[in-house]
Amino acid sequence: MTEYPDAPGDTLIFENDRVRVWSMTLAPGQMFDFHQHHHDHVVLWPDPGHAQGQELGDPEWGLVQEARSGFVLYRTVGYRAPLTPHRIRNTGDNTVTHYVIELLEKSPSAETEPWIFNDRGQIRREESR
Numbered sequence: 142m143t144e145y146p147d148a149p150g151d152t153l154i155f156e157n158d159r160v161r162v163w164s165m166t167l168a169p170g171q172m173f174d175f176h177q178h179h180h181d182h183v184v185l186w187p188d189p190g191h192a193q194g195q196e197l198g199d200p201e202w203g204l205v206q207e208a209r210s211g212f213v214l215y216r217t218v219g220y221r222a223p224l225t226p227h228r229i230r231n232t233g234d235n236t237v238t239h240y241v242i243e244l245l246e247k248s249p250s251a252e253t254e255p256w257i258f259n260d261r262g263q264i265r266r267e268e269s270r
Contacts, residue, residue, distance in 0.1 A: 145197075145226040146176045149241040161243040167192070167231035177223040178216070180243040181250075186212040186262065190237030197226040205267045208239070212262030217254035220247050 150163025151173065161180075165173055175197060186208035194204030204227070206214075218224055231237055256264050 146174075147179050147223070149176055149178055149182070149243070154240075159245055161245060163241045163243070164238055165229075165241065166236060166238040167229070168236045169231055169234055172228055172230040175226045175228045177226045178218050178243075179223040180245055181217050181219075181248045182215075182244060183242040184214040184216075184239055185242070186210075186237070186239045188237060189233075190231065190235070190239065191233035192229050192237070193232050194227050194229045201268075202230070203266050203268065204264065206262065206264045208237075208262040210261065212259065214256050214258040214264060216256055217250045218248060219250045219252045219254070221251050222253075224253060
């Protein structure tokens with residue numbers, strides 16, 4: 142079985158026994174390779190951006206993120222298993238940075254739950270045509 146990095150960002154900017162905060166900066170067209178999330182987490186986009194994600198085994202970049210300033214996403218990973226490995230790429234014209242805040246305490250849920258997000262953007266699955 143292949144193991145994938147569990148670092149959901151390129152720079153660890155804070156860590157204690159309850160949370161870990163990462164930043165991920167991507168230039169236009171730049172990709173952050175396959176990784177896994179093992180903890181429930183919050184993603185904050187302080188500035189606008191556009192990105193696509195691809196889950197391992199999916200031939201398409203089928204996850205689309207469109208963020209306006211202050212876009213926040215929350216994901217319950219659950220404690221049974223990590224998320225499917227995935228990668229992300231910047232599809233916009235500007236360099237973007239977003240922050241991933243991992244909640245290190247055991248998830249209250251056994252199973253993964255869908256994304257929850259505010260009204261400043263969206264994440265959606267786009268099917269190939």
